[in-house]
Amino acid sequence: MKNAIALFAVAGLACAASAQTALLVLPANTASFDNPGSPNNVVLTYDVAASAGFPTGTPINLLTLSFDVNIETLDESWLSEARMLFRSSSNAQLFTFAPSGTGAASQRPSVGIENFFGGPLSLAGLPPASRFLSDGMIRIEFFESFDDAANTIDAFFRSGSVSFTVIPTPGAAALLGLGALAAGRRRR
Ligand SMILES: [Ca+2]
Ligand SMILES: [Ca+2]
Secondary structure: OHHHHHHHHHHHHHHHOOOEEEEEEOOOOEEEOOOOOOOOOOEEEEEHHHHOOOOOOOOEEEEEEEEEEEEEEOOOOOHHHEEEEEEOOOOOEEEEEOOOOOOHHHOOOOOOOEEEEEEEEEOOOOOHHHHEEOOOEEEEEEEEOOOOOOOOOOEEEEEEEEEEEEEEOHHHHHHHHHHHHHHHHHOO
16 A cells, blocks of 8 residues: 555656746836846846746756746836846856847837747757756846946836746656655655
8 A cells, every 4th residue: 555655656746747837927126237246136036846836946947938028228228238147046157038139129228118028938958057957946137238327227127927838857756756665665
């Protein structure tokens, strides 16, 4: 009977190890201050694993990124400069992203609040370490690729969200399965 329970646990994990979507909603009026690493910059931490329906702490790989954000720049700051730097929970840099794009169309100040959306964009081209979250957590630093005015807000992410499709790492599922089996054995 105990073996049957353990097997069910493993089967459940196998079912759970399919791609799921994590929706990360941005707080209203998130400021974009200065260059990356500035202590002024807003840094938000998200539990991506939990948002995707997996247990907190589950190691996951990021598969795709989608976005729908509303940006407003201040003064002469360009739309393309308002960017997101994705970091691991240990603050390692993963990748940066410019929601407005980096083409000529966004090389200008905004006209009020402007909406940018797209995706899903495949992250398969990134190095494996840049799309792997060892504890399922991600940090987003909002920054300016060109800082028009130091210690001053250049732009706002007025509202919006980014979402990832994610999948637990095969190793994570296997380890969790072994853990379930070991727990079953210990109870004897
Ligand atoms: Ca600034
Ligand atoms: Ca700027």
